Amino acid sequence: MASFRRLFTLPSSLLRANISSITGIREGLGGNFRSYNAFASTEQTVLKLDEVDGLVLDGEVARIRGEFEAAKQGFLRIPETVKGMPKMNPEGIYVNKNLRLENIQVYGFDYDYTLAHYSPNLHRLIYDLAKEHMVNEFRYPETCLKFRYDQTFPIRGLHYDKKNGCLLKLDFFGSIEPDGCYFGRRKLSRKEIEQIYGTRHIGHDQARGLVGLMDFFCFSEACLLADVVQHFVDAKLEFDATYIYEDVDRAIQHVHRSGLVHRGILSDPYRYLVKNGQVLRFLTMLREKGKKIFLLTNSPYNFVDGGMCFMLEDSLGYRDSWRELFDVVIAKANKPEFYTSEHPFRYYDMENDTLAFNKVDAFLPNKIYYHGSLKSFLQITKWNGPEVIYFGDHLFSDLRGPSRAGWRTAAIIHELENEICIQNDDNYRFEQKMD
Numbered sequence: 001m002a003s004f005r006r007l008f009t010l011p012s013s014l015l016r017a018n019i020s021s022i023t024g025i026r027e028g029l030g031g032n033f034r035s036y037n038a039f040a041s042t043e044q045t046v047l048k049l050d051e052v053d054g055l056v057l058d059g060e061v062a063r064i065r066g067e068f069e070a071a072k073q074g075f076l077r078i079p080e081t082v083k084g085m086p087k088m089n090p091e092g093i094y095v096n097k098n099l100r101l102e103n104i105q106v107y108g109f110d111y112d113y114t115l116a117h118y119s120p121n122l123h124r125l126i127y128d129l130a131k132e133h134m135v136n137e138f139r140y141p142e143t144c145l146k147f148r149y150d151q152t153f154p155i156r157g158l159h160y161d162k163k164n165g166c167l168l169k170l171d172f173f174g175s176i177e178p179d180g181c182y183f184g185r186r187k188l189s190r191k192e193i194e195q196i197y198g199t200r201h202i203g204h205d206q207a208r209g210l211v212g213l214m215d216f217f218c219f220s221e222a223c224l225l226a227d228v229v230q231h232f233v234d235a236k237l238e239f240d241a242t243y244i245y246e247d248v249d250r251a252i253q254h255v256h257r258s259g260l261v262h263r264g265i266l267s268d269p270y271r272y273l274v275k276n277g278q279v280l281r282f283l284t285m286l287r288e289k290g291k292k293i294f295l296l297t298n299s300p301y302n303f304v305d306g307g308m309c310f311m312l313e314d315s316l317g318y319r320d321s322w323r324e325l326f327d328v329v330i331a332k333a334n335k336p337e338f339y340t341s342e343h344p345f346r347y348y349d350m351e352n353d354t355l356a357f358n359k360v361d362a363f364l365p366n367k368i369y370y371h372g373s374l375k376s377f378l379q380i381t382k383w384n385g386p387e388v389i390y391f392g393d394h395l396f397s398d399l400r401g402p403s404r405a406g407w408r409t410a411a412i413i414h415e416l417e418n419e420i421c422i423q424n425d426d427n428y429r430f431e432q433k434m435d
């Protein structure tokens with residue numbers, strides 16, 4: 001209805017006339033117009049107006065009808081123009097720089113949220129594990145166990161303000177979005193935002209107290225931060241927003257570093273992992289075209305192996321064959337430091353779950369390597385920056401670091417699919433047209 005209203009820019013006099021007339025008719029004619037919708041049935045309303053003696057003068061009715069017809073014609077013209085605008089493919093690949101794929105000889109992939117995709121159940125798992133850790137290890141009140149992950153709450157790219165305890169959505173220029181400031185689970189009004197921050201713009205000093213929650217894994221953290229703040233607010237207890245951040249962050253780190261989350265995912269892969277047959281088709285096609293392929297992930301090997309076997313089990317011949325798709329597999333790479341450090345690679349012994357001590361000066365097929373650095377990677381592979389493209393989801397770990405190294409990058413932006421669907425929707429397009 002909102003879009004219809006916007007599109008249908010009736011002159012205010014007409015609107016006023018209609019609304020008051022409808023009221024009059026309702027009162028006067030009892031139930032005749034009970035199901036009236038002020039906008040959907042405007043024409044009907046106007047047609048009836050001149051039949052109601054004494055309510056509106058004939059001249060006024062003619063004027064209203066004229067204005068209505070003009071507005072209606074304007075409305076009818078718009079779809080034709082808008083219809084001509086091409087719709088975008090939500091599953092498409094979009095470029096912001098020219099890229100000749102024939103010049104790309106090497107394809108690199110991140111693992112989590114790039115090759116492997118997860119259901120929202122994963123956020124719930126991380127949230128629950130971290131919450132339990134805070135209660136069991138940091139002695140947060142047992143009532144915190146009642147917290148439930150709310151998948152409608154977080155989005156990517158929020159900032160937590162360690163000084164004030166607010167979650168912020170900043171725009172491109174570093175200003176707080178009007179609807180984008182939450183204290184606990186409560187959205188703050190513009191006035192409240194101004195009381196805390198002075199203006200909507202975040203200055204240098206304030207920015208120092210912000211921590212970015214940049215990737216998909218951070219959804220759980222954002223929600224848990226908000227819920228813990230809300231807990232203290234509800235309990236009318238004083239709290240330090242920095243300590244809340246530190247506790248939540250430590251709990252989240254524990255969940256990842258201890259491998260709790262990885263074991264949780266592999267214990268019930270159907271619940272967490274999303275199978276996608278196109279991945280294998282794409283990798284196979286690259287191999288057939290003679291491209292080199294590498295996997296560079298921060299995840300531990302066993303976790304990646306379990307996930308890849310699960311995702312490709314229906315299409316691959318035998319269990320371990322996914323590794324044959326890759327020329328090089330690097331796990332626990334410690335991105336983004338990988339791009340700037342000088343760490344050597346270590347050979348990972350899959351059988352014994354141990355790391356070898358000897359120097360790595362070649363990548364052998366079907367072997368796994370840990371840690372390392374971009375510098376060693378380039379020395380060993382001799383792959384040139386511009387002939388490499390790296391696919392990833394994380395702004396710093398997968399996009400900024402590699403770009404600085406001269407690689408081409410491809411960002412996996414899940415949100416775009418939904419954004420494009422919204423932008424393709426006629427309601428949205430009509431609204432834009434009228435603004």
Ligand SMILES: Nc1nc2c(ncn2[C@@H]2O[C@H](COP(=O)(O)O)[C@@H](O)[C@H]2O)c(=O)[nH]1
Pocket residue numbers: 110111112113217252253256257261296297298299300335394397
């Ligand atoms: N220690 C932390 N590990 C984290 C955190 N968030 C995610 N992760 C882990 O990183 C990898 C992501 O790997 P990639 O394939 O996308 O490079 C995955 O194993 C996560 O469990 C964190 O905040 N701290």
Ligand SMILES: [Mg+2]
Pocket residue numbers: 110111112113114392393394
């Ligand atoms: Mg990733």
